[in-house]
Amino acid sequence: xxxxxxxxxxxxxxxxxxxxxxxxxxxxxxxxxxxxxxxxxxxxxxxxxxxxxxxxxxxxxxxxxxxxxxxxxxxxxxxxxxxxxxxxxxxxxxxxxxxxxxxxxxxxxxxxxxxxxxxxxxxxxxxxxxxxxxxxxxxxxxxxxxxxxxxxxxxxxxxxxxxxxxxxxxxxxxxxxxxxxxxxxxxxxxxxxxxxxxxxxxxxxxxxxxxxxxxxxxxxxx
Numbered sequence: 001x002x003x004x005x006x007x008x009x010x011x012x013x014x015x016x017x018x019x020x021x022x023x024x025x026x027x028x029x030x031x032x033x034x035x036x037x038x039x040x041x042x043x044x045x046x047x048x049x050x051x052x053x054x055x056x057x058x059x060x061x062x063x064x065x066x067x068x069x070x071x072x073x074x075x076x077x078x079x080x081x082x083x084x085x086x087x088x089x090x091x092x093x094x095x096x097x098x099x100x101x102x103x104x105x106x107x108x109x110x111x112x113x114x115x116x117x118x119x120x121x122x123x124x125x126x127x128x129x130x131x132x133x134x135x136x137x138x139x140x141x142x143x144x145x146x147x148x149x150x151x152x153x154x155x156x157x158x159x160x161x162x163x164x165x166x167x168x169x170x171x172x173x174x175x176x177x178x179x180x181x182x183x184x185x186x187x188x189x190x191x192x193x194x195x196x197x198x199x200x201x202x203x204x205x206x207x208x209x210x211x212x213x214x215x216x217x218x219x220x221x222x
Contacts, residue, residue: 031102
């Protein structure tokens, strides 16, 4: 195992990951407060301080353990979820959609920013591989978080969006899956179903769309 390569990879991804999880969780809390639930705000979770959102196990220990155990072929982790009391939202069923969507939306916006930064670095002739690779890592990390969190199963954001959009009867049925959702998602990740049938296609399609939308800027800079 090439430890120098491992350290370099961790260094490249550390800043993009910290930004990705911090803005993702803060966005949930901010939108929840906007729609009437100040729980996250009162607990100091609507903040850009990454320490408030880092879960020692899910953000640090688990990804590192999996990285070393699988030589980087399999990674999984999570941040400390922002607490949301959906009952305090002005219109719980409707507003939970916006609260849930805020996290992935923040990652999509960050992917755009990192992609623009990559174009800017290339346009200004920055040849330092470290910064170019960090910009690419920023795009990748945020596309992963965007796509993965939209998977339509509670407690992931996509599951909460689905519950908010479905009629009451069907929404209640999907909600009952939540206590087991994490374990179901983990099983689907380990077996490759999420990666092959959801994550990779959605990431590829989203990246292609972003590159198409940013074509005028890319042509102007490059």
